[in-house]
Every structure is written in C-alpha cells, then in structure tokens.
Amino acid sequence: MPESNSLKVVYSGLIANVAIAICKFVAAGLTGSSAMLAEAFHSAADAGNEFLLWIGIRRSMRPPDALHPYGHGKALYFYSLLVAVYIFGIGGGLAVHEGISHLRHPQLSTHAGWNCLVLALSAGFDFYSWRVSYRVLRAKKDPDESLWDEIIGGKDPTIFTVFLEDSAGLVGAGLAFIAIFLGQRFKNPYFDPIASILIGLVLAVMAFFLGRESGALLIGERTNRARIRRVNEVIQSDEAVQHVGEILTMQLGPEQVLLNVEIQFQKGLTLDRLESAIDRIEARIREVEPTIQRIFIEAESFKKSGQRTRAA
Secondary structure, three states, rough: HHHHHEEEEHHHHHHHHHHHHHEEEEEHHHHHHHHHHHHHHHHHHHHHHHHHHHHHHHHHHHOOOOOOOOOOOHHHHHHHHHHHHHHHHHHHHHHHHHHHHHOOOOOOOHHHHHHHHHHHHHHHHHHHHHHHHHHHHHHHOOOOHHHHHHHHHHHHHHHHHHHHHHHHHHHHHHHHHHHHHHHHOOOOHHHHHHHHHHHHHHHHHHHHHHHHHHHHOOOHHHHHHHHHHHHHHHHOOOOEEEEEEEEEEEEEEOEEEEEEEEEEOOOOOOOOHHHHHHHHHHHHHHOOOOEEEEEEEEEEEHHOOOOOOOOO
C-alpha cells in the first residue's frame, strides 16, 4: 500500500530524530557548543515535522463526504506546507539566532570528544532514516527518471521531505564536526557559531524548496508527465478514437488523480457504441493507472452533432 510506504518513512524519521535530538541536547548542555545546540534544534524540529506529516497522512486517508466529494488527499499537502514553515521558523531561525549570539560572545566549547561521539551517533541514525526514504524514492521513480526528477516531480511530500531532512541532517552533522575540530585545533571560538549560522542557512534553503513544492501541490499541480503520456497512449490505441484533445489532470493526493480529457471519436458512432467506447477507455485507464480515480471524458464528435456530451 502506498500509505504504508509513507508511514514507514515517517516512523523511521521520527524515531531517529527523537533519539538524535535527545543526544544532542545532552551533549550541548555538557559542552556548551553552539553548533551542537543548533543541531539539537534542527533534530527537534525534524521530529516535529515527522509528527505533522503523520497527522497529514491520517487526515488525507479519510473517505470523501458531502463537503469534500473528491476526498481529503490535499490535507497532506497542507501539513507538508506547515512543515516547511516549521523548518524555517524553528529549526533555521533558532540555529541562526544561536550562532549570532555566540559570535557576539564567543566561547570555546569543552569536551570535544563527547561532541564528536554524539555527532557520529546522530549521523548513523540519520543515515538509517535517509536510506529508508532513499529506497522508497528509488522504487517510486520511473526507469527513465533521475532521483532528482522524482523529488521535484513527486506527489507524495512525506517521502521527499524526510529524504531532504535527513540529507540536511547529514550535512549539518558534518558542518558541526568540522567546526568543533577546527575550533579545538586552532583554539578559535568563532568556528562553532559560524557553523551554527551555516546550519541555519541550510535549513532555510531546504524550507524554501519544500514550501515551493508543497504549495504547488496544494493549489492544484498536474500529475507527472509519464502518467499523462501513458493515458494518452491508452486513449489513442482505442479503435473508436480519431483524435485526442486536451488532457487536463490535477493531483488530489499522493495516490489520487483527477482526469479531464477531450476525445474526438470516429464519425458515425451510435450512442450505444459511443457509451461502450467511453466505458472501455475508462476501464483501460484505471487498469494502467490505478491512481486516476476521477475521469471526465468530453466526447467531441457527439458534442458537435448537437447531442449532450457525456461526462463519465
């Protein structure tokens, strides 16, 4: 089930980030490292993000009702947009603030060994969660697509959000380790807060990207090109079809697509044969693309003959 893949990715990220945040807060308290505290804020924000995504998944799975006839799939896009704001405001904002504060009052951190141990553990947890999301992304992408194509064209924000979060977590752990090492090596307290600011900037860039992607899905992004191409091939292959007009799609959720297509059928079709052709095309589309749950077909030749167009 697609939902089980999303939940698996979210659960792995939540467990990893809770464990990481606890370790980092303890290490930051013992050593006074601003880079470590920035990383603790980062991991705590990531844990909150996974919780928001979990709420979004549960709400998006609710069945259609009178007020929401197309279902609640876009609830997940709303919560993923909240995640982007949360990453920017809580994770990135606190990290930058902490870095600036320590730049004004620099202090060399102590117990560098503890910091390095915690960073190694957190990188291990992040890598485990990253690997889970990476495998799911690889499984979802089309053979002719790159991983980046799947990220920017993906319709399930839970998977690419957790993947990017974990990628940023690994980058942040690397920046913190370099800062702590250089600070101890050169006895310079400024490396630590500079790393904190860089970690905040990394989170801000990621939040901007996630906000853009989630916002596009929320306001009605089309489905991916490969799916549209397969739908066009299915319709073109039907013997009753003369020409395929405009194909309009909207992503209603990670696994829910609305399709509206104009079809010019062969001339001389009777009403019974036209209805049979429409039913046949709908069944074939759903067989090839099960995510397309709502299909509306405008029969152009029937419309031109003065009859009422059938929407199915």
